[in-house]
Amino acid sequence: MGRDFTALGHALSAAARSTILNLLMDGSSRPASELAAAARISASTASEHLGVLVEAGLVTATPRGRQRFYRVKDPAVAQVLEHLGTLCPETPVVSFRQSSEARRLSHARLYYDHLAGSLGVALTDSMAAMLWLSSTDGGLQATEVGLDALASLGILPPDGTAGRRPLCRSCPDWTERRPHLAGRLGALLAGHALRKAWVRPAARGRGLTITEDGAAAFKQHWGVVLPNGSA
Incomplete structure (x- = not known):
């Protein structure tokens, strides 16, 4: 039997839902x-x-007191949405605020739990150049050199490969x-960068x-030179 893509298509078909997911x-x-x-919708419409x-399995809701908090369901859903994003046109920029936000997103951002944008791609490229990462069948794999280096920086815990x-x-x-690093190692790197400010x-x-x-x-450990700030 095939898959019914119309259910997912319906969930993604409204501009407001696209804004929420983004x-x-x-x-x-x-x-x-x-x-x-x-x-920019009412509370009842947002609900x-x-x-x-x-209902589509894209988002989960968790009660906290009188409010409900929403988040993308899990990394697998985030991965699907990221892949779909490469096929979608960019949201039209109609204000200075939107233009500034677009630059920030392109410069550096979190994508679910890992680093993306120019920063995420530059770090991935650097780790590949330093042989911390290798390409296998279109994917990425950490090398022994990379695991040792990341452990020495405190990014990879002793049991981080399990x-x-x-x-x-x-x-x-x-x-x-272009690709950036995701998976548990991508999440560990992003978490480390946030903790270290x-x-x-x-x-x-x-x-x-x-x-x-x-x-x-980023310059010392990866040789990555990007302007600080949000671009």
């Missing part, structure tokens, strides 16, 4: 009120749209049109700001 693609958990404001996304989720995965970057979430949207410490660390 905002949740950084792996965050947000209240319905914030998502409604971002999509209807969120119900469609939950687990059901793939350690490395090549993820298509919809702004750079090498990057910090932008005041609004999904973009990341590269701090002065981050710019220095």
Whole structure:
């Protein structure tokens, strides 16, 4: 038997639902009120749209007090949406605020739980050049040299290679049109960068700001030179 793609197509067919998914693609958990404001719709309309996304298995809802918080269901769903994003046209930019957000997203962002944009691609390219990563059948694999180096930086814990989720995965970057590192190693790298304050979430949207410490660390350890800030 085949698959019924119309159910997923229906869930993705509304502009408001597209806005909601784009905002949740950084792996965050947000209240319905914030998502409604971002999509510029009423609370009751947002509730209807969120119900469609939950029913389609794209988003989950968690009660917190009187509010319900929503997030993308899991990394597998995020991966599917990232792949679909490479086939979709970019959202038209009609304001300075949208233009600034687009630059931030292209510069550095979280994609569910890993680094994406120019920063994510540059780090991946650097690790491949330093032989920390190797390409296998179109995917990525960490080398022994890479595992030792990442462990010495405190990014990979002693048991970091164990687990059901793939350690490395090549993820298509919809702004750079090139792959960046995902999987558990991508998540560990992003988490480390956030804890070290090498990057910090932008005041609004999904973009990341590269701090002065981050710019220095990315240059020292990976030879990656990107302007600090949000571009």
